[in-house]
Amino acid sequence: MTSTTAARAVGVDWRRAARPLLVVGFWVAVWQVAALVVDQPILLVGPGGVLVRLGELVVTADFWGTVAHSLGRIVAGFALAAVVGVLAAALAATSRVVDALLTPLLTAVRTTPVVSFIILVLLWADSGQLAVVIAFLMVLPVLYTNVLEGIRHRDRTLLEVAQVFDVPLLRRLPAIDVPAVLPYFSAGCRIGVGLAWKSGIAAEVIGLPQGSIGERLYEAKIFLSSADLFAWTVVIIALSVAVEKLVLALLGRLERRLARGRAA
Amino acid sequence: MITLRGVGRRFGDQVVLDGLDLDLPRGEVIALMGPNGSGKTTLARLLLGLDAPDAGAIEGLAGCRTAAVFQEDRLCAQLTAVSNVRLVLDRGVRAAAVAAELALVGLSAESMAQPVRELSGGQRRRVAIVRALMAPAGLVVLDEPFTGLDETAKPLVMAYVRERCAHRTTLLITHDRAEVEAFGARLVELAPPG
Numbered sequence: 001m002t003s004t005t006a007a008r009a010v011g012v013d014w015r016r017a018a019r020p021l022l023v024v025g026f027w028v029a030v031w032q033v034a035a036l037v038v039d040q041p042i043l044l045v046g047p048g049g050v051l052v053r054l055g056e057l058v059v060t061a062d063f064w065g066t067v068a069h070s071l072g073r074i075v076a077g078f079a080l081a082a083v084v085g086v087l088a089a090a091l092a093a094t095s096r097v098v099d100a101l102l103t104p105l106l107t108a109v110r111t112t113p114v115v116s117f118i119i120l121v122l123l124w125a126d127s128g129q130l131a132v133v134i135a136f137l138m139v140l141p142v143l144y145t146n147v148l149e150g151i152r153h154r155d156r157t158l159l160e161v162a163q164v165f166d167v168p169l170l171r172r173l174p175a176i177d178v179p180a181v182l183p184y185f186s187a188g189c190r191i192g193v194g195l196a197w198k199s200g201i202a203a204e205v206i207g208l209p210q211g212s213i214g215e216r217l218y219e220a221k222i223f224l225s226s227a228d229l230f231a232w233t234v235v236i237i238a239l240s241v242a243v244e245k246l247v248l249a250l251l252g253r254l255e256r257r258l259a260r261g262r263a264a
Numbered sequence: 265m266i267t268l269r270g271v272g273r274r275f276g277d278q279v280v281l282d283g284l285d286l287d288l289p290r291g292e293v294i295a296l297m298g299p300n301g302s303g304k305t306t307l308a309r310l311l312l313g314l315d316a317p318d319a320g321a322i323e324g325l326a327g328c329r330t331a332a333v334f335q336e337d338r339l340c341a342q343l344t345a346v347s348n349v350r351l352v353l354d355r356g357v358r359a360a361a362v363a364a365e366l367a368l369v370g371l372s373a374e375s376m377a378q379p380v381r382e383l384s385g386g387q388r389r390r391v392a393i394v395r396a397l398m399a400p401a402g403l404v405v406l407d408e409p410f411t412g413l414d415e416t417a418k419p420l421v422m423a424y425v426r427e428r429c430a431h432r433t434t435l436l437i438t439h440d441r442a443e444v445e446a447f448g449a450r451l452v453e454l455a456p457p458g
Contacts, residue, residue: 161334167352258342259379
């Protein structure tokens with residue numbers, strides 16, 4: 001009886017696990033058909049061609065050096081934005097003056113076209129750290145706004161409890177503040193990781209820092225290699241998804257730790 | 265002694281407290297009764313420092329630590345009962361001491377290990393009560409502390425609260441005269457609003 005139920009449960013899980021694969025498979029098939037119809041690998045390479053090119057790339061040391069170059073800078077820009085965003089939001093939540101000064105500034109940053117920043121940074125500095133600065137600037141307003149929103153939506157009744165019982169700030173933070181802000185921060189990170197990659201790579205394509213993924217994409221355009229373009233795009237998507245999963249896993253771990261009261 | 269002289273509080277046009285004089289002698293339980301809207305909870309918030317009077321003065325609160333059972337449980341939903349209580353205690357109070365206290369009001373070891381969001385309303389109420397009474401406070405405010413407790417648990421919890429409030433300055437807000445008598449408290453009645 002029990003084993004039948006278990007087997008059925010496993011069967012249901014399999015079906016659920018297979019669904020995203022079927023969806024991916026469907027769109028890859030559409031891509032393959034489109035490539036066959038176009039029949040010009042320069043314009044649209046098929047999935048097989050991309051896979052072959054990827055296979056050629058991943059065995060080279062150059063590939064991993066390029067990945068490390070862009071990954072390091074984009075993650076650094078994102079991490080910097082997370083730290084500065086949280087601190088700035090905390091300051092803005094406690095001081096009206098800081099809020100009045102920062103919120104319009106970050107709204108301006110959010111609405112400024114990314115290319116304006118890219119060109120400005122290239123005017124002021126060399127392209128080596130361009131992706132760090134651009135990823136930072138794109139992610140900062142998102143995390144700042146989300147964290148500030150989270151701080152403002154903390155449970156007021158619990159903050160009163162902390163006030164009445166004179167709970168020290170360092171004990172209040174992990175018990176009351178951080179659990180309230182964490183979902184807002186996680187939502188911001190989910191958007192922020194994707195933004196960091198898109199803007200960081202766009203900056204590299206324009207600024208062409210040596211040994212970056214952006215430079216490879218630019219070369220793909222120069223040499224009319226859609227296989228390279230697609231292969232590197234797949235790499236970017238994979239890296240972006242992996243970083244997002246890693247960040248969310250770390251935040252989930254923090255949430256579970258806080259629930260156990262370990263950090264308190 | 266905590267003294268209130270001519271204390272007034274209004275919200276817009278609505279006068280909730282007007283010229284209230286009240287003494288809370290050290291180590292005594294004062295019971296506060298009055299119809300809805302007579303300002304019981306407003307008075308509690310003034311004493312707890314969560315609100316300030318528009319008129320009059322409250323003296324004797326300087327340096328006095330406070331503790332409270334609010335009308336709502338106000339617990340950290342993700343934390344266990346023991347963690348919720350320890351949050352307000354001074355460093356050095358062991359988890360085992362908190363667990364022993366929670367056992368006095370009838371919480372099982374199993375329910376103490378769960379996040380309080382998984383506990384029943386009556387269990388959460390008891391956690392809120394133990395939190396207020398273990399806290400190192402000179403003034404305890406209990407705003408209808410026994411609501412939500414079932415009839416079997418209530419006598420046990422009341423006996424616990426009575427024992428822990430003995431010789432502590434306590435304000436007990438209630439609708440139930442039997443509670444006032446059980447505590448042997450001096451009764452103060454607030455007039456209806458108007």
